[in-house]
Amino acid sequence: MTSPKSIACRWIVVATGLLGSFCAAQAAEHPPLAPTRDVTVAYQVRASQIPPGAMGRGDGQDGQTIKMSYSVASGRLRIEQVSLPGYMLVDRAAGRVTMVMEPMQTFMDMSLDDKAGAGLLLNDKMRFVRGGGDKVAGLACTVWTVTSGQTTARLCVTEDGVILRGEGSDPKRGTGKLVATAVTYAAQPVAKFSAPPGFHRMEMPSAGLPSGGMGSKSLRPPG
Numbered sequence: 001m002t003s004p005k006s007i008a009c010r011w012i013v014v015a016t017g018l019l020g021s022f023c024a025a026q027a028a029e030h031p032p033l034a035p036t037r038d039v040t041v042a043y044q045v046r047a048s049q050i051p052p053g054a055m056g057r058g059d060g061q062d063g064q065t066i067k068m069s070y071s072v073a074s075g076r077l078r079i080e081q082v083s084l085p086g087y088m089l090v091d092r093a094a095g096r097v098t099m100v101m102e103p104m105q106t107f108m109d110m111s112l113d114d115k116a117g118a119g120l121l122l123n124d125k126m127r128f129v130r131g132g133g134d135k136v137a138g139l140a141c142t143v144w145t146v147t148s149g150q151t152t153a154r155l156c157v158t159e160d161g162v163i164l165r166g167e168g169s170d171p172k173r174g175t176g177k178l179v180a181t182a183v184t185y186a187a188q189p190v191a192k193f194s195a196p197p198g199f200h201r202m203e204m205p206s207a208g209l210p211s212g213g214m215g216s217k218s219l220r221p222p223g
Contacts, residue, residue: 030128031144032161039162040069042182047174066178069188076193089193100195106202107195122157136164137180 046063069078077090086101092112100107131143134156141156141164153168162183169175
């Protein structure tokens, strides 16, 4: 049986990629920094470098499927990966990431660096340059180039703040890409963005959350 600690460590690998850091100059112009409507998006994610065995059988450069849900009321993000049990919650207002492991009825909280932005959320410390228009998953979006030091990303974002496509690269950490395959606008239940009642808190493994941004050697949606 897979132990809670083992599952937690695998989710930390995912979190390392999804919670990338951008620390650039304040943007004079930028897209919406978060979705303005409740939404669920299915993404196909690819990364150039993934530690062997880190993501489980069937994972690798050919791509992963993740599902992102966003609640405007709570301001929280929920991320699910098909190959891992449970899900991850991101609460930037509280500066917290919660990994929920349903089979073990446990959850683990960890701090979100106040200089970091979730890979599927934007912040006003990023540097944006507006590009042209495009269409992904049947929806119109605007292309934005985002830079921070040697890290560069190109995102296609809808008028209501949903990232439909992202590509990023870092000379030291490799490249990452995500593409939306389905977008569903629907009200999100509040309970979906918290650990279920009765679940037990688990301490973070001693290794902690590795540092790293969009180019981390794990699952890396640009951002």
